[in-house]
Amino acid sequence: MHELSSTQIIPILIDNDISKGDDIADLIMEAIKGRNETLLENDVVVITHKVVSKAEGKVADLSTIIPSEESNKISLKTGKDPRLVELIISQSKEIVKIERDIIITETKHGFVCANAGIDASNVGMSSNHVVLLPDNPDESARRIRNDIKSRTKINISIIISDTFGRPFRKGQINVAIGIAGIDPIVSYIGKTDMYGKILKVTEIAIADELASAAELVMGKTSRIPVAIVRGCNYIAGDISISKVNRSKEFDLFR
Numbered sequence: 001m002h003e004l005s006s007t008q009i010i011p012i013l014i015d016n017d018i019s020k021g022d023d024i025a026d027l028i029m030e031a032i033k034g035r036n037e038t039l040l041e042n043d044v045v046v047i048t049h050k051v052v053s054k055a056e057g058k059v060a061d062l063s064t065i066i067p068s069e070e071s072n073k074i075s076l077k078t079g080k081d082p083r084l085v086e087l088i089i090s091q092s093k094e095i096v097k098i099e100r101d102i103i104i105t106e107t108k109h110g111f112v113c114a115n116a117g118i119d120a121s122n123v124g125m126s127s128n129h130v131v132l133l134p135d136n137p138d139e140s141a142r143r144i145r146n147d148i149k150s151r152t153k154i155n156i157s158i159i160i161s162d163t164f165g166r167p168f169r170k171g172q173i174n175v176a177i178g179i180a181g182i183d184p185i186v187s188y189i190g191k192t193d194m195y196g197k198i199l200k201v202t203e204i205a206i207a208d209e210l211a212s213a214a215e216l217v218m219g220k221t222s223r224i225p226v227a228i229v230r231g232c233n234y235i236a237g238d239i240s241i242s243k244v245n246r247s248k249e250f251d252l253f254r
Contacts (some may be wrong), residue, residue: 005231010037011217012226018050020057025147027051028206028226037228039154042236044213044229045144047158050119050131050175051127052161058132059123060087078103084118084130091132096254107133110245113164121220133162137178138240145180157181157236161211167253170237175213176207177239183235184208184244205244206234 014031016022024047032039038043067075069081071089075082075154078101085103089095092105096112097224105116117133129223139160148156160178165171176184188199214227248254 005233007213008228008230009084009213009234010035010228010230011222011224012037012228013224014226015223018054020055020059022055023117023157024052024055025144025151028144029148029151030230031226039148039152039156039228040230041154042156042234043154044157044182044210044220044232044234045148046211046227046229047141047163047175047177048218048225049117049160049162050173052134052137052144052160053131056134056140058134060118060130060132062087062128062130072105074098084115087132088116088118089129091118109137109177110119110242111134111164112126113162117162117177122144125169133177134160137180138180138242141178141180142238148249155181155236157212159207159214161214168209172206174211174212174218176205176244178221179207179239179241181236181238182207183237183239184233184241206232207241208244210234 008060011036014027014033016027026067060236062083065083065086067086070083071086074085088105091107093108096106097104103115106112117129120130123131137160141160145158158180159164159176161174162177163172164175186206187200187205191199193199210229216228218224219229244250
């Protein structure tokens with residue numbers, strides 16, 4: 001009989017407005033201490049990308065951007081600010097779909113999402129400022145993990161999350177866009193189910209599940225950009241989030 005386990009999700013409040021150059025690991029450790037909490041071995045720390053992007057200076061001022069002819073054309077079609085469209089194009093490998101006021105792109109990281117992941121909410125500056133995704137979310141996660149480990153000597157995993165829509169369901173969920181210390185996929189291929197049937201295709205995106213679970217305590221207006229997920233079984237490893245990206249030849253919708 002399998003041993004039953006429970007998972008705990010602990011919200012971590014960071015009341016500071018994040019600025020370029022801030023030490024995210026230090027802010028997290030101070031916030032955990034302020035909550036009278038402590039990190040435990042194999043905890044997963046989920047961090048919203050926005051605080052990471054701000055600390056890395058990935059904030060753009062639209063007033064400094066000159067839109068191209070292509071951006072102006074797309075702006076007329078979608079109603080979006082042509083400067084924002086120019087920024088979306090600059091952060092994308094490919095425009096996947098333009099429909100009504102929606103621009104779906106494949107980012108330079110390989111993520112397929114709206115507006116190349118660019119976000120104008122919770123920026124904390126003028127309405128002209130938007131937040132971009134980190135240049136290398138995996139590297140950002142590794143750096144934060146290493147910084148925390150150097151302070152605590154504890155093995156944890158880091159997930160950097162963002163909010164994505166889904167093509168066939170309403171509502172957004174949080175997904176992992178950068179990881180460190182965790183395999184983002186749990187594969188059951190080749191194993192048998194409870195009735196002895198061999199599983200052929202089942203792979204669980206555990207990093208996305210953890211990112212989505214963490215959002216339950218984060219919210220969008222609560223100044224809780226970090227959550228600790230405790231008690232979850234996962235496979236440790238130095239693996240890139242690109243493992244979850246479906247390659248174009250297997251994408252039935254492009």
